[in-house]
Amino acid sequence: MPIKTTGSPADDTEDDGQTKPFMEHLxxxxxxxxxxxxxxxVGMCIAIPAAPWILYILKLPLKWAGKDPSTFLQVLEVTGGLSLAxxxxxxxxxxxxAPFIIYFIWEFVFPGLTKREQGAITSSIGFALVLFILGVLTGYYLALAPGIKVMIWFSDWMGVxxxxxxxxxxxxxxxxxxxSFGICFELPIILLILGQMGLVTSRQLRDKRSVAIVVVLIIAAVVTPTTDPFTQLVMxxxxxxxxxxxxxxxWSKERKAAKEST
Structure with missing residues (x-):
């Protein structure tokens, strides 16, 4: 059963450039x-010798929350050390x-997109990587330590x-x-891609600003593993x-396109 594809490279389609057999897709x-x-x-092999250093980095927010990681983090099982590593x-x-996995997935999906969709997504890849890193850093430096403090406070409040x-x-x-922070910071990329594809405009986004704020607050409340308002606001x-x-x-791109068309 042939599957229709559009905008695919020459080496990824049949001779007519329009269809590709189902088994080839599989x-x-x-x-x-x-x-x-x-x-x-390969990523895990690279991480093995760096595991103690990686764990040290992940333990720092606990120290910032006022707890000594060397005594506050404990292994309770015989195999706990192996599980931790x-x-x-x-x-x-x-x-x-992750960047390589995303690239391989993108390479698989790319031939089935139109040239306009390909251009919109390709132009956003670099920005998406920057936003993901920014989200991870925001969660690490601004949300982790306060979130840990809040979780401990709730335990103390309950008498535990x-x-x-x-x-x-x-x-x-x-x-x-x-x-969670890294992925949620990717949401603007969707808007940019839709905008470059002509499906949304800057005016529409301005008109729906209040709705967007409510949606963002709901996403932050659902996605963050802590229940405190501070962590949700940080996101x-x-x-x-x-x-x-x-x-x-x-708006800048629409203005530039309007000037070029006149």
């Missing part, structure tokens, strides 16, 4: 999965290999004395929060600022 998918798995494996290497390997954190639970909490405020940046970028 072969491309298999190749993409293998390459992504290999990239992840495995988790650290796994998440670090995923982070290292917090004497330690399980090390594996702490690492999981930190990574989920950082990934929501930059996202609102990025929304305004998207409006300005689209």
């Amino acid at each position: 072969e491309d998918l298999r190749r993409t999965i293998i390459r992504a798995a290999m990239a992840f494996a 495995t988790q650290t290497v796994f998440w670090a390997g995923l982070l290292i290999s 004395n917090v004497t330690f954190f399980r090390a594996t639970d702490y690492i999981r909490f930190v990574v989920i929060l950082l990934l 929501a405020v930059p996202m609102c600022l990025l929304y305004e940046l998207c409006i300005w970028i689209l």
Whole structure:
């Protein structure tokens, strides 16, 4: 059964440049999965010797929250040290290999897009990487330590004395929060891509500003692993600022296009 593709490169289609057999798509998918798995494996191999240093970096927010990581983080099982090392290497390997995995997925999807869609997404790749890093850094420096303090405060408020954190639970909490910030900071990229494709305009984004703020607050409340308003605001405020940046970028491009057309 042939599958229609548009805007695909010459070496990725049949002779007529319009269709590609279904089995060839499955072969491309298999190749993409293998390459992504290999990239992840290489990322984990790179992370293995750096695991103690990576763990040290992840423990710093706990120190900023007023707790000594050397005594506050504990391993309770015989195999706990191995589990901690495995988790650290796994998440670090995923982070290292993520750009390559995304590239391989993009390489698989790219031929099926129109040239306009290809151009819109390609021009946003660099900005997307910057936003992801900015989101991770925002979560690391601004949200983690206050979030940990709030979680400890809630335990004290409930009359439960917090004497330690399980090390594996702490690492999981930190990574989920950082990934949440990184992914949520990617949302403006969607608006820019839609704008470059002509599906939304800067005027429409300005008119829907109040709705966007409510949506951002809801996303921040759902995505952040902590329940405190401060952490949610740390995520929501930059996202609102990025929304305004998207409006300005689209307005600038629309103005430039209008000048060129006259």
